[in-house]
Amino acid sequence: MEFTNSPVCIKDLEHIASKVMHPSALSYYNSGADDEQTKLDNIAAFDKYRIHPRILRNVTAISTETTILGQQIATPLGIAPCAMHMLAHPAGELATSRAAAQHGGVMILSTLSTIALERVIAEGNSDMQYWMQLYVLSDWSITEKIVQRSERAGFKALVLTVDMPILGRRRDDIRTRFIPPPHIHLENFFDPESASNSEGAAPSTYNDVPELLLAASVAGGNPAVTWDNVIPWLKSITKLPIILKGILTAEDTKLAISYGCAGVIVSNHGGRQLDGTLASIDALPHVVEAAEDKIEVYMDGGVRKGSDIFKALALGARAVFVARPVLWGLAYDGEAGAKQALDLLQNELKLTMMLSGTRTIQEIDDSYVLEPVTQWIQSSVRRQKRANHNDIEELKSKL
Numbered sequence: 275m276e277f278t279n280s281p282v283c284i285k286d287l288e289h290i291a292s293k294v295m296h297p298s299a300l301s302y303y304n305s306g307a308d309d310e311q312t313k314l315d316n317i318a319a320f321d322k323y324r325i326h327p328r329i330l331r332n333v334t335a336i337s338t339e340t341t342i343l344g345q346q347i348a349t350p351l352g353i354a355p356c357a358m359h360m361l362a363h364p365a366g367e368l369a370t371s372r373a374a375a376q377h378g379g380v381m382i383l384s385t386l387s388t389i390a391l392e393r394v395i396a397e398g399n400s401d402m403q404y405w406m407q408l409y410v411l412s413d414w415s416i417t418e419k420i421v422q423r424s425e426r427a428g429f430k431a432l433v434l435t436v437d438m439p440i441l442g443r444r445r446d447d448i449r450t451r452f453i454p455p456p457h458i459h460l461e462n463f464f465d466p467e468s469a470s471n472s473e474g475a476a477p478s479t480y481n482d483v484p485e486l487l488l489a490a491s492v493a494g495g496n497p498a499v500t501w502d503n504v505i506p507w508l509k510s511i512t513k514l515p516i517i518l519k520g521i522l523t524a525e526d527t528k529l530a531i532s533y534g535c536a537g538v539i540v541s542n543h544g545g546r547q548l549d550g551t552l553a554s555i556d557a558l559p560h561v562v563e564a565a566e567d568k569i570e571v572y573m574d575g576g577v578r579k580g581s582d583i584f585k586a587l588a589l590g591a592r593a594v595f596v597a598r599p600v601l602w603g604l605a606y607d608g609e610a611g612a613k614q615a616l617d618l619l620q621n622e623l624k625l626t627m628m629l630s631g632t633r634t635i636q637e638i639d640d641s642y643v644l645e646p647v648t649q650w651i652q653s654s655v656r657r658q659k660r661a662n663h664n665d666i667e668e669l670k671s672k673l
């Protein structure tokens with residue numbers, strides 16, 4: 275039998291990335307907080323849910339088209355925001371954006387991108403959307419400028435990351451003393467106008483704050499951000515829909531609705547912030563129930579297979595995002611590698627749809643997934659039935 279060396283699943287891409295990436299960048303990408311319980315559980319938890327397939331349906335035509343925030347997109351699979359794609363490949367977010375454009379879906383760009391947001395979105399097309407991720411910097415006026423630039427550039431939503439009042443403790447980053455290499459710049463912190471105004475001069479960061487300090491202000495988190503100060507403020511400076519990333523509870527979902535947010539991303543930051551939370555897929559049903567279809571619910575964390583996407587959609591996610599798989603693809607082969615990561619997941623999603631008798635994303639509802647408890651109850655019901663059947667004579671004799 276002949277074997278191919280090219281990756282056939284996301285695990286293969288992970289393996290290749292571990293060989294080609296610089297060790298400290300690799301550990302920054304792969305690390306989770308503390309014991310990494312949540313990081314690992316994000317992946318393992320998918321296995322508890324089982325698919326409940328239907329058969330003998332005509333599955334010759336499969337469509338993954340859907341709508342998100344009222345706009346058509348090619349697939350409910352998107353790219354979660356990740357800092358510093360240039361750590362994986364010199365073309366950084368430009369390569370990722372080109373891959374995303376060939377694929378459709380949504381790309382969420384991190385505030386901490388190594389290519390300016392205007393250049394990243396310029397690679398897009400109408401099959402997809404770009405959303406801009408925000409951290410509230412200690413100088414809020416800088417976040418405001420990034421919001422204004424995003425709106426001008428055509429981003430369709432703002433994704434406020436709400437699970438980082440302070441940076442999680444990622445032991446491997448402490449061990450490797452990770453700091454980004456000097457050739458990498460956080461381009462969104464540079465004022466595009468300062469570059470064009472001063473001929474030939476190096477562009478300056480906003481308010482002339484050193485880039486490293488700005489980065490540190492993000493990485494330090496912003497513990498003073500609250501529902502009451504940040505959401506009304508954001509709404510006063512933008513017309514874009516606001517999506518909260520990092521929601522894990524029904525309580526916060528209800529608050530997000532009451533504060534007028536358009537959506538929430540069920541996420542534990544890939545297990546990089548608070549260790550010991552529910553896996554994202556386990557938190558999803560609670561959030562979906564609390565959302566009562568009033569806002570859109572998305573999820574990220576641990577998605578490594580098309581069947582994971584299918585399960586998340588069946589449990590009520592409107593779209594599903596991946597972070598590390600795309601970064602591993604980028605490290606493997608730049609734009610082509612990032613596209614390969616997305617293609618693998620998209621093709622596996624289509625395969626799962628065909629094998630489970632679903633032809634459209636809209637058809638995938640909770641009748642296609644067995645939740646762990648349901649599964650347990652069902653098997654005990656079956657056991658009971660068998661027991662009752664076997665003992666029928668005995669039962670009769672006791673009548």
Ligand SMILES: Cc1cc2nc3c(=O)[nH]c(=O)nc-3n(C[C@H](O)[C@H](O)[C@H](O)COP(=O)(O)O)c2cc1C
Pocket residue numbers: 302303304316354355356357384385386407435519541542543544545546574575576577595596597598599
């Ligand atoms: C290397 C890396 C950098 C990240 N940077 C950001 C970021 O800048 N902003 C953010 O909101 N989330 C960030 N995240 C979290 C992801 O958006 C996402 O929530 C999580 O990684 C999804 O899990 P997955 O990696 O298992 O797909 C980052 C994750 C990784 C792995």
Ligand SMILES: CC(C)CC(=O)C(=O)O
Pocket residue numbers: 357386441492493543546
């Ligand atoms: C530098 C960090 C704040 C970026 C991030 O969100 C992450 O690494 O998880």
